[in-house]
Amino acid sequence: MQQLQLFPNLTEVVDMCISYFCPRLVLLFMLLPVCAKAVELKVYGDLVSEPCEVNLKTSELLVEFYSIASRSFYLYPRSNPQRFEIALENCDIDLAKTVSVSFSGDEDPLQPGLLAVTGKAEGIAIGLETEQGEQLEINRGKARFTLQKGSTLLNLRAYLQASKENIEKHTIKEGEFNAVATFNLTYD
Template sequence: MKMKKTRYGVVTCFSMGFFVNAAQAASPPQVSVLYSGNLVAEPCTLLPENENVIVDFGSVVDKYLYLNHRTHGVPFQLNLTDCDLGLGKTLKVTFNGPESTALPGLLALSAESQASGIAIGMETEQGQPLPLNAASGKYPLQDGNTVIRLQAYVQGEPAAITDKTIGRGPFNAIATFNLEYE
Protein backbone atom coordinates (compact mmCIF):
# COMPACT_ATOMS: atom_id res chain seq x y z
CA MET A 1 0.00 0.00 0.00
CA LYS A 2 1.39 3.40 -0.95
CA MET A 3 0.45 6.55 0.84
CA LYS A 4 1.41 10.09 0.14
CA LYS A 5 0.68 13.51 1.51
CA THR A 6 -1.66 15.53 -0.61
CA ARG A 7 -1.77 19.27 -0.82
CA TYR A 8 -4.58 21.24 -2.30
CA GLY A 9 -3.93 24.33 -4.33
CA VAL A 10 -5.47 26.49 -6.99
CA VAL A 11 -3.90 27.10 -10.35
CA THR A 12 -5.32 30.01 -12.26
CA CYS A 13 -4.65 30.25 -15.97
CA PHE A 14 -5.16 33.42 -17.92
CA SER A 15 -5.65 33.55 -21.66
CA MET A 16 -4.15 36.71 -23.08
CA GLY A 17 -4.68 37.88 -26.61
CA PHE A 18 -3.43 41.04 -28.17
CA PHE A 19 -3.69 42.65 -31.56
CA VAL A 20 -1.09 44.84 -33.15
CA ASN A 21 -1.97 47.40 -35.78
CA ALA A 22 0.53 48.93 -38.16
CA ALA A 23 1.09 51.98 -35.93
CA GLN A 24 1.93 49.78 -32.94
CA ALA A 25 4.16 47.42 -34.93
CA ALA A 26 7.16 49.71 -34.44
CA SER A 27 7.06 49.44 -30.64
CA PRO A 28 7.11 46.09 -28.81
CA PRO A 29 3.82 45.16 -27.15
CA GLN A 30 3.60 45.31 -23.38
CA VAL A 31 2.04 42.32 -21.70
CA SER A 32 1.04 42.17 -18.06
CA VAL A 33 1.16 38.84 -16.23
CA LEU A 34 -0.64 38.36 -12.94
CA TYR A 35 0.83 35.82 -10.52
CA SER A 36 -1.00 34.82 -7.38
CA GLY A 37 -0.65 32.23 -4.65
CA ASN A 38 -0.97 31.61 -0.95
CA LEU A 39 2.13 31.28 1.23
CA VAL A 40 1.38 29.41 4.44
CA ALA A 41 3.26 28.08 7.44
CA GLU A 42 2.69 24.49 8.49
CA PRO A 43 3.46 23.46 12.06
CA CYS A 44 5.60 20.48 10.94
CA THR A 45 7.53 19.23 7.95
CA LEU A 46 6.79 15.78 6.57
CA LEU A 47 10.06 14.07 5.75
CA PRO A 48 10.42 13.38 2.00
CA GLU A 49 10.79 9.65 2.64
CA ASN A 50 7.32 9.69 4.22
CA GLU A 51 5.59 11.22 1.21
CA ASN A 52 5.46 7.74 -0.37
CA VAL A 53 5.08 5.05 2.28
CA ILE A 54 5.04 1.39 1.26
CA VAL A 55 3.55 -1.20 3.60
CA ASP A 56 4.60 -4.71 2.58
CA PHE A 57 2.36 -7.48 3.91
CA GLY A 58 4.57 -10.19 2.42
CA SER A 59 2.70 -13.43 1.83
CA VAL A 60 -0.74 -13.64 3.41
CA VAL A 61 -2.07 -17.18 3.74
CA ASP A 62 -5.75 -17.53 2.81
CA LYS A 63 -6.26 -20.25 5.45
CA TYR A 64 -5.16 -17.76 8.10
CA LEU A 65 -7.84 -15.30 6.92
CA TYR A 66 -10.52 -18.03 6.90
CA LEU A 67 -9.61 -18.82 10.50
CA ASN A 68 -8.91 -15.31 11.90
CA HIS A 69 -10.69 -13.02 9.39
CA ARG A 70 -7.77 -10.55 9.39
CA THR A 71 -4.01 -10.34 9.76
CA HIS A 72 -2.09 -8.71 12.56
CA GLY A 73 -1.31 -5.05 11.98
CA VAL A 74 1.86 -4.22 10.06
CA PRO A 75 3.40 -1.08 11.58
CA PHE A 76 4.32 2.03 9.62
CA GLN A 77 4.96 5.59 10.73
CA LEU A 78 4.87 9.18 9.62
CA ASN A 79 7.90 11.19 10.74
CA LEU A 80 7.31 14.90 11.19
CA THR A 81 10.21 17.28 11.85
CA ASP A 82 10.64 20.92 12.79
CA CYS A 83 7.32 20.96 14.64
CA ASP A 84 6.49 24.42 15.96
CA LEU A 85 3.82 24.27 18.68
CA GLY A 86 3.17 27.98 18.17
CA LEU A 87 1.57 27.08 14.80
CA GLY A 88 -0.37 24.00 15.91
CA LYS A 89 -0.62 21.61 18.82
CA THR A 90 -2.49 18.63 17.35
CA LEU A 91 -2.78 16.73 14.10
CA LYS A 92 -5.56 14.74 12.43
CA VAL A 93 -4.80 12.25 9.66
CA THR A 94 -7.32 11.39 6.94
CA PHE A 95 -6.67 8.46 4.61
CA ASN A 96 -8.55 8.78 1.32
CA GLY A 97 -9.15 6.17 -1.33
CA PRO A 98 -11.70 3.83 -2.87
CA GLU A 99 -13.74 2.15 -0.17
CA SER A 100 -14.51 -1.57 -0.14
CA THR A 101 -18.22 -2.20 -0.71
CA ALA A 102 -18.11 -5.43 1.34
CA LEU A 103 -16.10 -3.86 4.18
CA PRO A 104 -17.07 -0.18 4.54
CA GLY A 105 -14.29 1.92 6.04
CA LEU A 106 -11.57 -0.29 4.53
CA LEU A 107 -9.54 0.36 1.39
CA ALA A 108 -10.51 -1.54 -1.77
CA LEU A 109 -7.82 -3.28 -3.79
CA SER A 110 -6.55 -1.70 -7.01
CA ALA A 111 -8.13 -3.02 -10.22
CA GLU A 112 -4.88 -4.67 -11.35
CA SER A 113 -4.76 -6.87 -8.22
CA GLN A 114 -5.12 -10.59 -8.83
CA ALA A 115 -6.23 -11.34 -5.26
CA SER A 116 -9.87 -10.80 -4.37
CA GLY A 117 -12.21 -11.02 -1.41
CA ILE A 118 -10.00 -8.87 0.81
CA ALA A 119 -9.55 -5.22 1.76
CA ILE A 120 -6.97 -3.15 3.62
CA GLY A 121 -7.71 -1.64 7.02
CA MET A 122 -5.79 0.96 9.00
CA GLU A 123 -5.62 1.45 12.74
CA THR A 124 -3.72 3.21 15.48
CA GLU A 125 -0.82 1.53 17.23
CA GLN A 126 -3.32 0.62 19.99
CA GLY A 127 -5.65 -1.09 17.51
CA GLN A 128 -8.29 1.66 17.22
CA PRO A 129 -9.78 1.67 13.68
CA LEU A 130 -8.94 4.52 11.31
CA PRO A 131 -11.85 4.44 8.85
CA LEU A 132 -11.09 5.44 5.30
CA ASN A 133 -12.20 8.93 4.16
CA ALA A 134 -12.71 10.11 7.76
CA ALA A 135 -10.44 12.19 9.99
CA SER A 136 -8.65 10.41 12.81
CA GLY A 137 -8.68 11.52 16.38
CA LYS A 138 -6.18 14.16 17.43
CA TYR A 139 -2.50 13.28 17.77
CA PRO A 140 -0.54 15.63 20.04
CA LEU A 141 2.46 17.28 18.38
CA GLN A 142 5.83 17.37 20.11
CA ASP A 143 8.09 20.39 19.83
CA GLY A 144 10.78 19.41 17.32
CA ASN A 145 10.03 15.89 16.06
CA THR A 146 6.76 13.94 16.16
CA VAL A 147 6.27 10.31 15.13
CA ILE A 148 2.77 9.10 14.25
CA ARG A 149 2.72 5.30 14.58
CA LEU A 150 0.02 3.45 12.65
CA GLN A 151 -0.75 -0.05 11.41
CA ALA A 152 -2.31 -1.61 8.32
CA TYR A 153 -3.89 -5.03 8.01
CA VAL A 154 -5.56 -7.32 5.49
CA GLN A 155 -9.13 -8.40 6.21
CA GLY A 156 -11.23 -11.00 4.42
CA GLU A 157 -14.66 -10.00 3.14
CA PRO A 158 -17.45 -11.76 5.08
CA ALA A 159 -18.94 -13.57 2.04
CA ALA A 160 -15.49 -14.63 0.80
CA ILE A 161 -14.71 -16.09 4.22
CA THR A 162 -18.06 -17.88 4.54
CA ASP A 163 -17.92 -19.25 0.97
CA LYS A 164 -14.14 -19.84 1.08
CA THR A 165 -13.69 -17.83 -2.14
CA ILE A 166 -10.76 -15.56 -1.31
CA GLY A 167 -8.83 -15.21 -4.56
CA ARG A 168 -5.07 -15.73 -4.32
CA GLY A 169 -2.43 -13.64 -6.06
CA PRO A 170 -0.60 -10.34 -5.81
CA PHE A 171 -2.53 -7.31 -4.59
CA ASN A 172 -2.03 -3.64 -3.97
CA ALA A 173 -4.06 -0.66 -2.89
CA ILE A 174 -3.32 3.05 -2.88
CA ALA A 175 -4.50 5.62 -0.37
CA THR A 176 -3.53 9.24 -0.03
CA PHE A 177 -3.42 11.04 3.26
CA ASN A 178 -4.05 14.58 4.42
CA LEU A 179 -2.55 16.12 7.52
CA GLU A 180 -4.76 18.65 9.29
CA TYR A 181 -3.13 20.71 12.03
CA GLU A 182 -5.00 22.46 14.83
Protein backbone atom coordinates in the same frame (compact mmCIF):
# COMPACT_ATOMS: atom_id res chain seq x y z
CA MET B 1 2.32 12.97 -71.18
CA GLN B 2 1.63 16.23 -69.41
CA GLN B 3 1.79 16.63 -65.68
CA LEU B 4 -0.69 18.81 -63.95
CA GLN B 5 1.02 21.38 -61.79
CA LEU B 6 -1.22 23.00 -59.24
CA PHE B 7 1.45 25.35 -57.94
CA PRO B 8 3.94 25.95 -60.70
CA ASN B 9 5.69 28.69 -58.82
CA LEU B 10 5.42 28.74 -55.03
CA THR B 11 6.57 32.35 -54.88
CA GLU B 12 3.62 33.42 -57.06
CA VAL B 13 1.19 31.55 -54.77
CA VAL B 14 2.60 33.20 -51.63
CA ASP B 15 2.50 36.62 -53.27
CA MET B 16 -1.09 36.04 -54.37
CA CYS B 17 -2.13 34.99 -50.84
CA ILE B 18 -0.46 38.00 -49.29
CA SER B 19 -2.00 40.43 -51.76
CA TYR B 20 -5.48 38.91 -51.44
CA PHE B 21 -5.78 37.83 -47.77
CA CYS B 22 -3.67 40.34 -45.85
CA PRO B 23 -5.85 43.41 -46.49
CA ARG B 24 -8.94 41.45 -45.55
CA LEU B 25 -7.34 40.10 -42.33
CA VAL B 26 -6.30 43.61 -41.32
CA LEU B 27 -9.87 44.77 -41.86
CA LEU B 28 -11.20 41.82 -39.82
CA PHE B 29 -8.82 42.51 -36.96
CA MET B 30 -9.74 46.18 -37.00
CA LEU B 31 -13.40 45.24 -36.51
CA LEU B 32 -12.83 42.77 -33.67
CA PRO B 33 -12.18 45.26 -30.84
CA VAL B 34 -15.59 46.78 -31.44
CA CYS B 35 -17.13 43.45 -30.32
CA ALA B 36 -14.80 42.85 -27.35
CA LYS B 37 -16.04 42.96 -23.77
CA ALA B 38 -13.95 43.72 -20.69
CA VAL B 39 -13.70 40.87 -18.18
CA GLU B 40 -12.82 41.41 -14.54
CA LEU B 41 -10.35 38.95 -13.05
CA LYS B 42 -10.51 38.34 -9.30
CA VAL B 43 -7.65 36.57 -7.56
CA TYR B 44 -7.57 35.55 -3.91
CA GLY B 45 -5.82 33.04 -1.65
CA ASP B 46 -4.46 32.35 1.79
CA LEU B 47 -0.76 32.10 2.57
CA VAL B 48 -0.17 29.90 5.62
CA SER B 49 2.68 28.55 7.65
CA GLU B 50 2.71 24.78 8.26
CA PRO B 51 3.69 23.84 11.83
CA CYS B 52 5.69 20.77 10.67
CA GLU B 53 7.44 19.39 7.62
CA VAL B 54 6.82 15.83 6.44
CA ASN B 55 10.06 13.85 6.34
CA LEU B 56 10.75 13.13 2.66
CA LYS B 57 11.43 9.46 3.47
CA THR B 58 7.83 9.07 4.67
CA SER B 59 6.13 11.15 2.00
CA GLU B 60 5.81 7.90 0.00
CA LEU B 61 5.18 4.96 2.30
CA LEU B 62 5.35 1.27 1.43
CA VAL B 63 3.69 -1.29 3.67
CA GLU B 64 4.56 -4.90 2.85
CA PHE B 65 2.45 -7.81 4.05
CA TYR B 66 4.66 -10.45 2.42
CA SER B 67 3.04 -13.89 1.99
CA ILE B 68 -0.10 -14.78 3.91
CA ALA B 69 -1.94 -18.07 3.41
CA SER B 70 -5.41 -17.39 2.02
CA ARG B 71 -6.91 -20.23 4.10
CA SER B 72 -5.81 -18.47 7.30
CA PHE B 73 -8.58 -15.91 6.76
CA TYR B 74 -11.21 -18.62 7.23
CA LEU B 75 -9.91 -19.13 10.80
CA TYR B 76 -8.82 -15.56 11.56
CA PRO B 77 -10.53 -12.98 9.32
CA ARG B 78 -7.89 -10.37 10.12
CA SER B 79 -4.12 -10.55 9.62
CA ASN B 80 -1.47 -9.36 12.04
CA PRO B 81 -0.96 -5.64 11.60
CA GLN B 82 2.09 -4.18 9.86
CA ARG B 83 3.48 -1.03 11.46
CA PHE B 84 4.35 2.12 9.55
CA GLU B 85 4.98 5.70 10.53
CA ILE B 86 4.69 9.22 9.22
CA ALA B 87 7.62 11.30 10.44
CA LEU B 88 7.16 15.03 10.98
CA GLU B 89 10.15 17.33 11.46
CA ASN B 90 10.82 20.88 12.54
CA CYS B 91 7.50 21.08 14.39
CA ASP B 92 6.70 24.47 15.86
CA ILE B 93 4.20 23.92 18.66
CA ASP B 94 3.55 27.67 18.84
CA LEU B 95 1.70 27.31 15.51
CA ALA B 96 -0.27 24.14 16.37
CA LYS B 97 -0.54 21.69 19.24
CA THR B 98 -2.09 18.71 17.46
CA VAL B 99 -2.26 17.10 14.04
CA SER B 100 -5.01 14.91 12.63
CA VAL B 101 -4.24 12.31 10.00
CA SER B 102 -6.80 10.92 7.59
CA PHE B 103 -6.55 8.67 4.56
CA SER B 104 -8.37 8.83 1.24
CA GLY B 105 -8.59 6.15 -1.42
CA ASP B 106 -10.90 3.61 -3.04
CA GLU B 107 -13.20 2.07 -0.45
CA ASP B 108 -13.93 -1.65 -0.55
CA PRO B 109 -17.61 -2.19 -1.52
CA LEU B 110 -18.05 -5.20 0.81
CA GLN B 111 -16.19 -3.70 3.76
CA PRO B 112 -17.02 -0.01 4.19
CA GLY B 113 -14.22 1.97 5.77
CA LEU B 114 -11.51 -0.35 4.43
CA LEU B 115 -9.23 0.28 1.47
CA ALA B 116 -10.03 -1.75 -1.66
CA VAL B 117 -7.25 -3.84 -3.20
CA THR B 118 -6.49 -4.37 -6.87
CA GLY B 119 -4.68 -7.29 -8.45
CA LYS B 120 -5.39 -11.01 -8.53
CA ALA B 121 -6.31 -11.43 -4.85
CA GLU B 122 -10.02 -11.14 -4.02
CA GLY B 123 -12.15 -11.09 -0.89
CA ILE B 124 -9.79 -8.98 1.22
CA ALA B 125 -9.35 -5.30 1.98
CA ILE B 126 -6.85 -3.20 3.93
CA GLY B 127 -7.71 -1.64 7.26
CA LEU B 128 -5.82 1.20 8.91
CA GLU B 129 -5.58 1.97 12.61
CA THR B 130 -3.56 3.79 15.22
CA GLU B 131 -1.02 1.96 17.36
CA GLN B 132 -3.71 1.79 20.06
CA GLY B 133 -6.13 0.02 17.69
CA GLU B 134 -8.34 3.02 16.87
CA GLN B 135 -9.86 2.39 13.41
CA LEU B 136 -9.10 4.95 10.66
CA GLU B 137 -11.86 4.57 8.09
CA ILE B 138 -10.91 5.41 4.51
CA ASN B 139 -12.35 8.77 3.33
CA ARG B 140 -13.95 9.67 6.68
CA GLY B 141 -11.94 8.62 9.74
CA LYS B 142 -9.13 10.53 11.38
CA ALA B 143 -6.83 10.20 14.34
CA ARG B 144 -5.43 13.07 16.39
CA PHE B 145 -1.83 13.17 17.63
CA THR B 146 -0.12 15.64 19.97
CA LEU B 147 2.77 17.45 18.33
CA GLN B 148 6.19 17.43 19.97
CA LYS B 149 8.60 20.31 19.52
CA GLY B 150 11.08 19.31 16.80
CA SER B 151 10.10 15.79 15.65
CA THR B 152 6.84 13.87 15.93
CA LEU B 153 6.18 10.28 14.80
CA LEU B 154 2.66 9.24 13.83
CA ASN B 155 2.70 5.50 14.51
CA LEU B 156 0.08 3.62 12.51
CA ARG B 157 -0.75 0.07 11.46
CA ALA B 158 -2.25 -1.61 8.40
CA TYR B 159 -3.90 -5.02 8.31
CA LEU B 160 -5.69 -7.28 5.86
CA GLN B 161 -9.25 -8.33 6.52
CA ALA B 162 -11.46 -10.79 4.67
CA SER B 163 -15.08 -9.88 4.11
CA LYS B 164 -17.74 -11.84 5.96
CA GLU B 165 -19.41 -12.69 2.65
CA ASN B 166 -16.21 -14.12 1.13
CA ILE B 167 -15.52 -16.17 4.26
CA GLU B 168 -19.03 -17.66 4.26
CA LYS B 169 -18.88 -18.50 0.55
CA HIS B 170 -15.22 -19.65 0.66
CA THR B 171 -14.41 -17.29 -2.20
CA ILE B 172 -11.17 -15.72 -1.00
CA LYS B 173 -8.86 -15.82 -3.99
CA GLU B 174 -5.08 -15.82 -3.64
CA GLY B 175 -2.73 -13.70 -5.68
CA GLU B 176 -0.78 -10.48 -5.61
CA PHE B 177 -2.57 -7.32 -4.50
CA ASN B 178 -1.89 -3.64 -4.02
CA ALA B 179 -3.67 -0.49 -2.99
CA VAL B 180 -2.97 3.23 -2.89
CA ALA B 181 -4.11 5.70 -0.25
CA THR B 182 -3.23 9.33 0.29
CA PHE B 183 -2.69 10.67 3.79
CA ASN B 184 -3.84 14.15 4.72
CA LEU B 185 -2.59 16.17 7.68
CA THR B 186 -4.68 18.82 9.41
CA TYR B 187 -3.11 20.92 12.13
CA ASP B 188 -5.06 22.30 15.09
